[in-house]
Every structure is written in C-alpha cells, then in structure tokens.
Amino acid sequence: MTGAVLAVDQGTSGTKALVICPERGVIGTGFAAVRPRHLPGGLVEVDPGELYGSVVDAGRRALAEAGEPVTALGLANQGETVLAWDPGTGRPLTDALVWQDRRAQGVCDELAPHAEELRQLTGLPLDPYFAAPKMAWIRRHLTREGVVTTTDAWLVHRLTGAFVTDAATAGRTQLLDLDRAQWSPRALDLFGLSGERLPEVVDAAHPVGTTTAFGPEIPLTGLVVDQQAALLAQRVTAAGAAKCTYGTGAFLLAHTGDTPRRGDSGLVSCVAWRLGGRTSYCLDGQVYTAASAVRWLTDLGVLSDASDLDAVGGTVPDSGGVSFVPSLAGLAAPWWRGDVRGSLTGLGLDTTAGHLVRALCEGLAAQVAELADAAAADLGTPLRTLRVDGGLTRSALLMQTQADLLQRPVEVSALPDATALGAGALARLGAGAATTLEQALPDGKPSAVYEPRVTADEAAERRARFRAEVAALLERTPA
CATH class of the missing domain: 3.30.420.40 (ATPase, nucleotide binding domain)
Structure with missing residues (x-):
C-alpha cells in the first residue's frame, strides 16, 4: 500500500486537512474555521458540532483538491478540550470546554493537598488547563449522563463508532498512570470520576475503524494529540532536541526517550506517543x-x-x-x-x-x-x-x-503544517504503508x-x- 493519506489536524481556531502523497508531497489542502466563545471569567467554549463539521468540511475540501483516492486517515486533536456526550447516539450533551478554559480552578483548589501525588502519578501539575478538572466540573455542574471525554474520543466515535483515545492524548487528562500508560484508578478517585466509562487507550499508529464521513470508505489508522504530532514531524524522536510550535499558544516539547523525566523545573512530563506497544516520553512547556x-x-x-x-x-x-x-x-x-x-x-x-x-x-x-x-x-x-x-x-x-x-x-520547519504531517505519518505507519517510523516521516530540512x-x-x-x-x-x- 503506497497511496496518499488524508491527515486532519483539528485545532483550536480551525481544522486543517492535507492529502499527502509519499512521492509528491501535499497534493490537496482544506481548511474550515472554528470559532470558540471567549466569555468573562476565563471561560472558553465551543459548539462540538462545529468541531465535527470542520473536520468533515476540511477533509472533503482536501480530497476534492487532490482528486484522487486515499488509503488511510490520520487525526490530530487539540488535547485538553472536553465534553459530555451520549455513547449510544453520539449526540453532545454539553458544549466543549476548550483547553484554555479556567472554570475548573475550584476543582484544582480542592485537590491542592494531593497536587504532588498527582504530579508524581500522572506527570502533570494540578491546573484547569488539563482535561480531568474540566471533566470533574462537567460532572458536578452540567450533567451526569453519558460519557465525558476529550474531543478526540467523540470525533473518532462519530467517524467510526470506535471508543478509543491514543496514549499521548490520554496523557493530557491527568488520569493516566504515566509509567504504565494506563488509566489510574487513584487519579480517577481523586477527581471523583471513579466508575466513568473511559475510552480504550491505543497506539498512535493502529487500525481503529473505517469512516464514510468524507465520501469513500477510509480506514482511520493514525491518532495523536497535536503537539506530539508536530514533535514527530520535526523528527525529534530521540533525547537532546526540542521543537516549539507557535499556534494559538506556543508549545515546546523535548524528547526524553523511553522513560518519563519528572524534574523540578515546572515542565510537564508526558507521553510522546506509543507505537507497537512501546511508549516514548517528552517534556512539555x-x-x-x-x-x-x-x-x-x-x-x-x-x-x-x-x-x-x-x-x-x-x-x-x-x-x-x-x-x-x-x-x-x-x-x-x-x-x-x-x-x-x-x-x-x-x-x-x-x-x-x-x-x-x-x-x-x-x-x-x-x-x-x-x-x-x-x-x-x-x-x-x-x-x-x-x-x-x-x-x-x-x-x-x-x-x-x-x-x-x-x-x-x-x-x-519547511513544513508549515507539521501537526497534520505528523498525523499523516502515523496514518501511513498504522496502515502498513511504511514499515518504520523513519520511513513514514516527511523530509526534515529547515526552510x-x-x-x-x-x-x-x-x-x-x-x-x-x-x-x-x-x-x-x-x-x-x-x-
């Protein structure tokens, strides 16, 4: 299988889609804007329907411009944005609380005595930026119905019917045991989320299911959080180098190899990606x-x-x-x-x-x-x-x-859309179109x-x- 892939980067202010051919590079692009609502008190929310609609619109535009079929789909997501939804129908039960949203500060204040325990367990400081405090806030104030997850799990469910998240996105929740890359019963208990139905944690390059949302049937084989996708596309795959993505925010990630580093500098220790069951880690600022x-x-x-x-x-x-x-x-x-x-x-x-x-x-x-x-x-x-x-x-x-x-x-980077290109590389790897990560990655020469x-x-x-x-x-x- 050597054909083109569709790579979709669902971001804060819009969704970018690329059709990437291994020989000719990017042969189709599409973009659809997303408009989060910035409300008084540091609240930021967005209509989930707008997120899904932007994925479909951007993907269809890229495919139309490319004018040829694709063999696989890769999806990158914005990380810590969460919503509640009905797993039976896929219908959203709340707006999505965007990663910048600060309304869960009270949840963090209550858990302050457990801040160091959570940091050691999950690699993350206690802050409403991450998903778990927002998930707990939704459960306390909005609804007890359905499931509450990061947006990627909802988007994937809408696209394929599967209920999964990749290890790197799961690592942005503050509910993942960082050393084992599995959901942590202790963290769930601390946030009052014990008993929640959570998505299965899967590899970043892995057949998840198929979708017809873009027209033809396409297998979804790549799944990753946005900054780690860019880290991958920048070929930062071993310790000693770092990348910074300047988007809505700026995000610096440094690879740390196959062991998490829990330093005292204030940076976050998190999963870079999991491939073939093997987890790589990074520092994130x-x-x-x-x-x-x-x-x-x-x-x-x-x-x-x-x-x-x-x-x-x-x-x-x-x-x-x-x-x-x-x-x-x-x-x-x-x-x-x-x-x-x-x-x-x-x-x-x-x-x-x-x-x-x-x-x-x-x-x-x-x-x-x-x-x-x-x-x-x-x-x-x-x-x-x-x-x-x-x-x-x-x-x-x-x-x-x-x-x-x-x-x-x-x-x-000569690659203006590194996040989408990282998702595309994982899609190729997950579909078997590339046998090694190195083979799947785009050329890394700087512009x-x-x-x-x-x-x-x-x-x-x-x-x-x-x-x-x-x-x-x-x-x-x-x-």
Missing part, C-alpha cells in the same frame, strides 16, 4: 497565548493581521523601553499561575505600534527561552537547537528575537535557520528584564 496575543493586538487595531508583524515591528529598532508579558490567558509553565493577567509597561507618549509589536515578540520569545532552559535543566544537558513550526514562524522578527534570546540556532545576532550578555540582560516584569506581576497577584 506551554505559553497559553502566542497567535492569540497577536490577534489581540489586531483586534485593538495595532496590526491589520498577523502578516503585519515584521512590517510594523520593522519601523523601530527596538521596543523603546516597552515590556510586554503576554500572559493574556494566564502564565503556564514553568510558573503555573493561570490567574495572572498580562502586563504592558514602560509606555510613553512616544510609544508607537512598532514598539508594541517588538515588545510582544520579545515577551513571547522570552517565555519560550524560559521553557527551553527548564527542559535543559531537567534533561541535564543543553538543547543543541530549537526546531520551530506553526503560523508565527513566518515572522522573521519573532524568529530572530527567539534566536537572540535563546542564544541557540532556531531552525524553521531557514536563524543564528543569534546579539551577545550572550545582551541576551541575559533582556531576559532578566522580562523575569523582573513577571516577578512584579506575581507579586501583585498573590496565589
């Missing part, structure tokens, strides 16, 4: 707002759209003393303070749009540099390079700022490499200023 912070500047009229970053930022040589901590949805790793809001300081009558853009790029790059340092500390060795992908990597200003603050080369242009001393000074701004924010927002 998050910046909650990246492209969503750029969108915020756009909504304020500072930019007309994200493609303006370089043009507007290029009107000034630096940030003019403006500092921006873009924690507009809270601070994630390594601080884990979702209650902290962003700050914009150093403003003057001479502050221009260019200064704001420069300050945003500096704030994003500084947060990612903090994550890279934390990963290096947990691994016990510096990261040699950072491989990057996602829409914001088109900004030369942001990527150069990243290389400067990191003091390491930044390799920009650009940014080298640091400032001295280590200047980088250290700029990062120290950023840390001081974060410290001031934390002081103003007692835990």
Whole structure:
C-alpha cells in the first residue's frame, strides 16, 4: 500500500486537512474555521458540532483538491478540550470546554493537598488547563449522563463508532498512570470520576475503524494529540532536541526517550506517543497565548493581521523601553499561575505600534527561552537547537528575537503544517504503508535557520528584564 493519506489536524481556531502523497508531497489542502466563545471569567467554549463539521468540511475540501483516492486517515486533536456526550447516539450533551478554559480552578483548589501525588502519578501539575478538572466540573455542574471525554474520543466515535483515545492524548487528562500508560484508578478517585466509562487507550499508529464521513470508505489508522504530532514531524524522536510550535499558544516539547523525566523545573512530563506497544516520553512547556496575543493586538487595531508583524515591528529598532508579558490567558509553565493577567509597561507618549509589536515578540520569545532552559535543566544537558513550526514562524522578527534570546540556532520547519504531517505519518505507519517510523516521516530540512545576532550578555540582560516584569506581576497577584 503506497497511496496518499488524508491527515486532519483539528485545532483550536480551525481544522486543517492535507492529502499527502509519499512521492509528491501535499497534493490537496482544506481548511474550515472554528470559532470558540471567549466569555468573562476565563471561560472558553465551543459548539462540538462545529468541531465535527470542520473536520468533515476540511477533509472533503482536501480530497476534492487532490482528486484522487486515499488509503488511510490520520487525526490530530487539540488535547485538553472536553465534553459530555451520549455513547449510544453520539449526540453532545454539553458544549466543549476548550483547553484554555479556567472554570475548573475550584476543582484544582480542592485537590491542592494531593497536587504532588498527582504530579508524581500522572506527570502533570494540578491546573484547569488539563482535561480531568474540566471533566470533574462537567460532572458536578452540567450533567451526569453519558460519557465525558476529550474531543478526540467523540470525533473518532462519530467517524467510526470506535471508543478509543491514543496514549499521548490520554496523557493530557491527568488520569493516566504515566509509567504504565494506563488509566489510574487513584487519579480517577481523586477527581471523583471513579466508575466513568473511559475510552480504550491505543497506539498512535493502529487500525481503529473505517469512516464514510468524507465520501469513500477510509480506514482511520493514525491518532495523536497535536503537539506530539508536530514533535514527530520535526523528527525529534530521540533525547537532546526540542521543537516549539507557535499556534494559538506556543508549545515546546523535548524528547526524553523511553522513560518519563519528572524534574523540578515546572515542565510537564508526558507521553510522546506509543507505537507497537512501546511508549516514548517528552517534556512539555506551554505559553497559553502566542497567535492569540497577536490577534489581540489586531483586534485593538495595532496590526491589520498577523502578516503585519515584521512590517510594523520593522519601523523601530527596538521596543523603546516597552515590556510586554503576554500572559493574556494566564502564565503556564514553568510558573503555573493561570490567574495572572498580562502586563504592558514602560509606555510613553512616544510609544508607537512598532514598539508594541517588538515588545510582544520579545515577551513571547522570552517565555519560550524560559521553557527551553527548564527542559535543559531537567534533561541535564543543553538543547543543541530549537526546531520551530506553526503560523508565527513566518515572522522573521519573532524568529530572530527567539534566536537572540535563546542564544541557540532556531531552525524553521519547511513544513508549515507539521501537526497534520505528523498525523499523516502515523496514518501511513498504522496502515502498513511504511514499515518504520523513519520511513513514514516527511523530509526534515529547515526552510531557514536563524543564528543569534546579539551577545550572550545582551541576551541575559533582556531576559532578566522580562523575569523582573513577571516577578512584579506575581507579586501583585498573590496565589
């Protein structure tokens, strides 16, 4: 079997679908927007029907453009977004609570005495970002009916009738025993979810079932969470390298081999993927707002759209003393303070749009540099390079700022849709169209490499200023 595959990346703000041919590369693309609702108090929710509709629409568009049949389907999902649904009919019983949603903070506060036990058991800190607190909140406040799962299990059920999730997505719930890659009865008990019917945990490359949602019958053979799909596509398959995806948020993952690393840096230890029954692990650090912070500047009229970053930022040589901590949805790793809001300081009558853009790029790059340092500390060795992908990597200003603050080369992926390409590689592997992971992966040559242009001393000074701004924010927002 050597034919093309359909790869679908169901993300926060839209679904991207690619038809990927092993010889000719991407031969069809489709996109369908998703519009989450951002409500007061840090609530973010989306209509599940819109998620499923976007998967079908994007997939059909990609197939129509390709104009040829596919042999398998791979699906990547947004991870920690959850809903309750009827397993008999597939009908949603609630809206989907998006990964950014903070309403389950009260659940986390109650479980604070068990935070360290849960971190040791699952690799994850106690935070409403993850699925289990939101699942518990749904059970307490919305419905006791049906099942409550991450969105991938619902989408797969709608597509094929199967009730499964892959090990990497299961690892984002805070209900998975990290060492055994199986559901943890203790974690379920702590969250008040004992007795819940949970999906079967399966390999990332594995025949799950077939779907006719896109027209012809297609076997679903690849299943994975979004950031791990991008890690795979970036060929970070062994310890020592890391990738960062700049999407709605920014997500840095570093491979740790076949054992989980539970360090003290504030990063998350989680499953990278499970293939052939063998589990690989990674460290994961998050910046909650990246492209969503750029969108915020756009909504304020500072930019007309994200493609303006370089043009507007290029009107000034630096940030003019403006500092921006873009924690507009809270601070994630390594601080884990979702209650902290962003700050914009150093403003003057001479502050221009260019200064704001420069300050945003500096704030994003500084947060990612903090994550890279934390990963290096947990691994016990510096990261040699950072491989990057996602829409914001088109900004030369942001990527150069990243290389400067990191003091390491930044390799920009030539693959703009790394998450979908990772899902496609798993689909090929699961369908038997590739015999090894290496054979299934796309070519890994970067489209650009940014080298640091400032001295280590200047980088250290700029990062120290950023840390001081974060410290001031934390002081103003007692835990």
